[in-house]
Amino acid sequence: MRTIAIGFAMVLLLTIAGTSVRSQESEYSRKGADTCLSCHDNTATLAIFKTAHAVPSDSRGPFGHGQLQCEACHGPGDSHAGRIRRGEARPPIFAFAADSTAAIESQNGMCLECHGSDVGFGWHNGAHPSDEVACSDCHNSHASSDAVLHVATQPEVCGNCHRLQRNDTMKAFTHPIFEDKMTCTGCHSTHTDDIANVMARSTVNDTCIDCHAEKRGPYLWEHAPVSEDCGLCHAPHGSNHSGMLTKRAPLLCQGCHAQSGHPSIAYGTDGLASNMPSQFLLGQSCMNCHSQVHGSNHPSGSKLMR
Template identity: 40%
Template sequence: MVTLRALAFALLAALVIPASAADDGADCLGCHTASADAPVHAVFQTVHGGLNGGGNGSCLSCHGDSAEHAADPTTHMPGVSFGPLWLSPTGERNGACTACHTGGTTMHWSNSDHQQEGLACDSCHNSHQHQDPALTPAGSQRMCLDCHSRVQAEMLLPSRHPIAEGKTSCGDCHNPHGSLAEANLRQPTVTDNCLQCHQEKRGPFLWEHPPAAEDCSLCHRPHGAVHERLLITRAPALCQQCHVAAFHPSVPYGSEGLAGAGRNQNILGKNCLNCHSQVHGSNHPSGARLTR
């Protein structure tokens, strides 16, 4: 019995397959009918379904001429197969994609981190689905975390970016297809990347804090941290990594000041940020010490 879904795919195929499609070599849709292999026909609901005139032409534009496969599909695979990785080399798979996708966010794919790791485009993308999972926030996050397990662990720490809640995503900061910056950042530097959202920290300030202007990651961990505000460590210990000169009150505070060893009040309750609250920079005339 012909199902409504099969009938819909047959009608769609009739609309997108030109009359000359049967003369373009391999008759892909002669075997891959809507009722036999529906996921194949789902490609005609995407932009890829119109490649090379649509119909069989769209199949051949990505899979190659596949003449041997058309002649004997039981013993020969398509010219370029996107099934298990051993069927077609990664270079051939990616070549089918980069033949079209050469600009925009994909221009730096060549020699990018993911390309050098041997990833194929279809490791993340599915061009046959009406909605490619890699192009959705939830789907792209899941694919990133499948490999980047350390980042996944950091996302569970007390202080973190709201990635799990869907308010931000990996792609907001990183370009998975490569970039000219480290860690595939979308902006030239870590600080430029952070300032895309945290614009209130952007200078120039009358009184600048050099580490804040140089690199946000000197004090913050971008994916997650034990300490509040994604800090690498809590103040005053964080501040005293740089401020060790003899000044107010530049005495290094360590574990010897905890309970049972004198209870140093700077360890137990005080924080440099209680007074030096404008740690990223100040425009106040009296803010030379970043206190206002």
């Protein structure tokens, strides 16, 4: 597997260089990182030595015994690192992110050489299309602290692409995501193995219940939509209605329930009632009476009133 990918990387490098496979051999440099560091010794590049990748005692890691060090990710770099004549272009080396001319799939392939089993198959079938989103779109391999792995910085990384959700989390009623108390991955799985399931648990409700255990039930009197999908009433990323509701009551409830016997306007249009605010709609609206909207365990709670 490794040789196949390296071979692929070589062909790719040579294609980038615009030279034929015959005219140039791509090889690993003999002294590994030492060679690279003779030119690339700026702080940003060197910060990689503070990451989990640079644990010398971890033989699986790029800097473990017998590994290829920088070239485990950047591919064979002998010709790139070699001497060049004045005026001659330095042969390129495999690069990532903005520097890269390689297809995203081959960039990811470099990482999956080692992360095939932990990220692996899931990645190929997952929510993030493997030919559109690169590992390096989310992960910063040279930073001493990888932003996407930390509560305080992750939402910005995700929000770079997911503007809509980012904006929702700025609304009046939201999860405390931009208060450094919760991450997007509190609810989402990013290396999921199932495109239909982008949640951290197998369903939306299982995910919510992870933190909101009191809504788990089972209740003596269930409210059908609650056990079906919390998202029928709540906007998980945020909303301008209290309780993060998708709509304000009574509209929320009337989306499913007929208005008969339960008027939907605050003031009547005729007679004496016109001056009287309707008890059905002011204050907590429908919840004035149906306060147990998530379900009731009271013997006579069938109408979710106690």
